[in-house]
Amino acid sequence: MKIILVAEQRDGKVLGSAYELMAFAQALGGESAMFLVGDESVLPKFSGKLYLADVKSAGEFNPDGHKKLLLEVIAREQPDMVVFSHSSYGWDLAPRIAFSMNAAQVSEVVEVVDGALVVPVCNGKLRRQVAAKSAKTVVTLQAGAFSLADEPTGSPTVEKIEAADEGRVSFAGYEQAETGGVDLTKAQVIVSAGRGIGKPENVAMIENLAKALKGEYGASRPVVDSEWVEHNRQVGTTGQTVSPKLYVACGISGAIQHLAGMKKSEFVVAINTDKDAPIGEVADVLVVADLKQFVPMLTEKLQAL
């Protein structure tokens, strides 16, 4: 099987997800080449051919242009599979490529079972094995689902490809997140509020528990989107990625994007009324209770210690 791995560059850096693509190719046992719109001075470690388009002329975000470049490489290599990260870059470009190739796209693959691709369904509550009916397949990989057993080595054989045309979508630049002085990545204890807290007044309850544990409080995306908590306290793919000694998830169901931001925590306690919530998958302890009763009780007992 021949595989094209589509690596990404952002703000002048090659993203580490390139190695996850390599790990996936290893798991499938395919022969792979890499594609990157990037800068020659920062290339991933990779023993194989790397098709490189110059980011200065092709732009970091240019869906039409990148599609055209990648399709040229696909025409040359005739791969059986094209693999992306399931990232803001990958999920944007992959369907464009799949459509041009008449290929099935399998999104957000989490594992390979006997050669079959497995993806999550219903926020990770279920799993689905997908079979492509097309000759070629486009795949995107869930962040963190595949990792290399050994440190990557080698330097790629670079083959430069011509710069892309200007596309229909213009790109004017990045806007960095405001941190507002809150750095959850350094906190030893984080107590996070999820949709299950029910109303904004209950954020105080979470904050009090965090204080009792001498930690910081955080929140999942729905709570931040509702503006109950500032974005600088959001944990997850689009917020901060944290790894405290203790993470307490209060009323958080455990969407994939949230799990990706906290699953490296040393010890995880989840408080949830739903025993089957996906947060249970990463929790060391799941307390099945109404957090509105349990959290104040726990806070009181901790303060009395």
Next chain:
Amino acid sequence: MNLLVCIKQVPDMESKFKIDAAGTWYDNADLAWRMNEYDEYAVEQAVQLKEKTGADLTVLCIGSDRVKETMKKALAMGCDRGVHVADDASSRKDSFSIASIIAEFAKSKSFDVIFTGMQSQDRGSGQVGVLVAEMLDIPSITTIVDFAFDGGKIAAKRELEGGVKASVGCTTPALVTCQLGLNTPRYPTLPNIMKAKKKELLSVPVADLCKVEAVSETSTLYFPEKKGGGLILEGDVGELADKLIKILKEKTAVLA
């Protein structure tokens, strides 16, 4: 100006799911249904644009008669008319087929802006919006968290990883896929719910629009294996708190 918003009806994600008899999808029985969360933001943005420009706004949904309930919500939020693509087997269709149906409907209607959610909460492939745009050969912008329209031009912000946003733009006709937090979806008011009942809800048989074969299929659907190790505590909250404190003392250093 003509606008289209595409929505999907999905189960409440807190539901207790069961696998169906074929073993390839969840059982539709005993589930509470609602509008796909991402699509609520798409509807709100489309309605805001309609209010700003006086455009005509159509909402499209594919599914059984059950999805009409969700379409009524979109109409009550401010869409002008509904197009229900009647299909009892829509949950079996792959993203490519669904996108083909929408593109087939939209191709002769010259929509200026098409709004979709960035993904559905159940299938979650994140493909349909982009595929529709590719099939119609119009530009698309995915994962938007900010949207502005002026003089035939869209200025949007895409959400990237780590809280970073990218400022992007394109001219219409175009398609955008909406991310959570793009706006604050309105609650339909009672007068608007009443008005929605009188709005046109056109039904189109799926056979009229579905002209392609699926490119992928589900082999099996199943529950993930519980990783194990996780302790489940149930009972009286006072006792639960004591138990948890004991565990934290034994297993972590945070109470030291």
